[in-house]
Amino acid sequence: MTRKSGGTEIVDGAGATVATVDVDSQASTAAWWESGVVYQVYPRSFADADGDGTGDLQGIIERLPYIAALGVNGIWLTPFQPSPGVDQGYDVQDYCGVDPQFGTLEDFDELLRCSHALGLRVLIDVVPNHTSTEHPLFKEALAAGPGSQARQLFHMQPSAAGSAPPNNWQSVFGGPAWSRANPESETDTDWYLHLFSPAQPDWNWENSAVWEMFDDVLSFWFDRGVDGARIDVAHGLFKAEGLPDSPVVPTVIDGLRSNPLAMDRERVHEVYRRWRRLADSYESPRLLVGEVNLEPERSARYTRPDEMHQTFAFAFARLGWDPEGWADAGRRFEAMRLRYGASPTWALENHDLVRTVTRFGGGERGARRARAGALSTLGFPGGAYLYQGQELGVPEVDVPEHLRLDPMWSRGGVSRDGARVPFPWTADDEKSYGFTTSATAEPWLPQPEGWGQYSVEAQETDAASMLILTRKALRLRAELVERGLFAPHAGAVWSVDQQSLTYLSATGLAVVVAMGESPVPLPGTLLLSSEPVVDGFLPADAAAWVLMGDGRGFE
Structure with a gap:
């Protein structure tokens, strides 16, 4: 993108000039x-x-x-x-x-x-919610015995029902969320809480020593020059006082969302206010991004101005090929941005999710939709995350059962x-x-x-490959950011019909996704598309970025 008299020249993903628009020439200072x-x-x-x-x-x-x-x-x-x-x-x-x-x-x-x-x-x-049974402090707690100060770093308690766990909580990985501390002992009747596998005991965040320990952990890495941290199970940490039975016992693994006693407790926000002060104390502030697997209205509360900078848009990440669902998520995240100030953080894949090629239908159609999905999310307002291999369009692999290592599989x-x-x-x-x-x-x-x-080698020389499309999209996105056309806080309109989804920024940048069975006409000036546009029509299962001038009148 180059600056010309009277406007800014916009180039498409291939480097060709497609439009000249009047925008501010200064790069974003956000x-x-x-x-x-x-x-x-x-x-x-x-x-x-x-x-x-x-x-x-x-x-x-x-x-x-x-x-x-x-x-x-x-x-x-x-x-x-x-x-x-x-x-x-x-x-x-x-x-x-x-x-x-x-x-x-x-x-x-x-x-x-x-x-x-x-x-x-x-x-x-x-990873602040839980640790390993091999952590020295947990091993010390096991050796110290019931009632010891060492055990107060974890949730350890005897069961009032004798041989049964202290409450009815279920692990995210399946089965009870409790295991015996020393199952062979007749005198040590304590159980320890693990919301994940038995190898992952939960820290007791009611203990101030845990707070101080994680202050030291963050400082250790930030002092080395790490630019930020992704916080695992950020909505966990605190549990309901007394650890009572949950009113709901989940029958499916759902990331703790169905147990209100084990997640999203109000005190957790104190932790992130404390961590935000630490992150902001550096000359180059460190980023805090949370894995908060909640509905937008709850997850957005973790990005209030004095808490974390970002949370992942999970209400979007788990969707299928569904225009109404995408539009609804977009509108909800826009409402939360207006309320709390933080833009969404978009992702369609990570190490916990089924690959989009497979999730969107598999085969050639799934591959087309995965291309469109990646291009779409890179055009939506806010930060974005790509998972290794997503830029290659790799599908989910059916790993033979006897070779699977995930503890979620065994439990x-x-x-x-x-x-x-x-x-x-x-x-x-x-x-x-x-x-x-x-x-x-x-x-x-x-x-x-x-x-x-699917390899890098196979795609490097294929102009139509997912890898080349990703590079084009990222290059164009950087150009748009530089000139103020990609502006996460500019405001957005999300619209949908039977055939397509459209996101329109107040800057005039639009993302159109053909999610029905028929091609859809493209408005504005085409910048980049996941599939060839024919006679002004975007084919089904494809996405495009277009420029709408000043963006007015398109709702």
């Missing part, structure tokens, strides 16, 4: 995350540099130029800290270290330096392994499609036959 795009890296599945079949930090470092070339603003690393790996790192044993399978703290510092040199911010995962019959299969870099499988440097090591999860068709 915080980077308000319109930034973050690329989620699942370390064990991204790139294996040491040849043991598991991805590592050096593998990520070697592939950072690829990530930077996409055009994203930063990366989010899922847990790489020391862990027994029962829940693939979300059972943290040491919050201030690096698991040897991923490398060393020095490797992490190198990753941070290299990322910053490429203009990439780095976010890490912080609740739901497997997330299919979204975590190692990344395909090359078209052939001589070295596991380029994932590992070893010709003989087996990847930690099996890659399916033909996985190379």
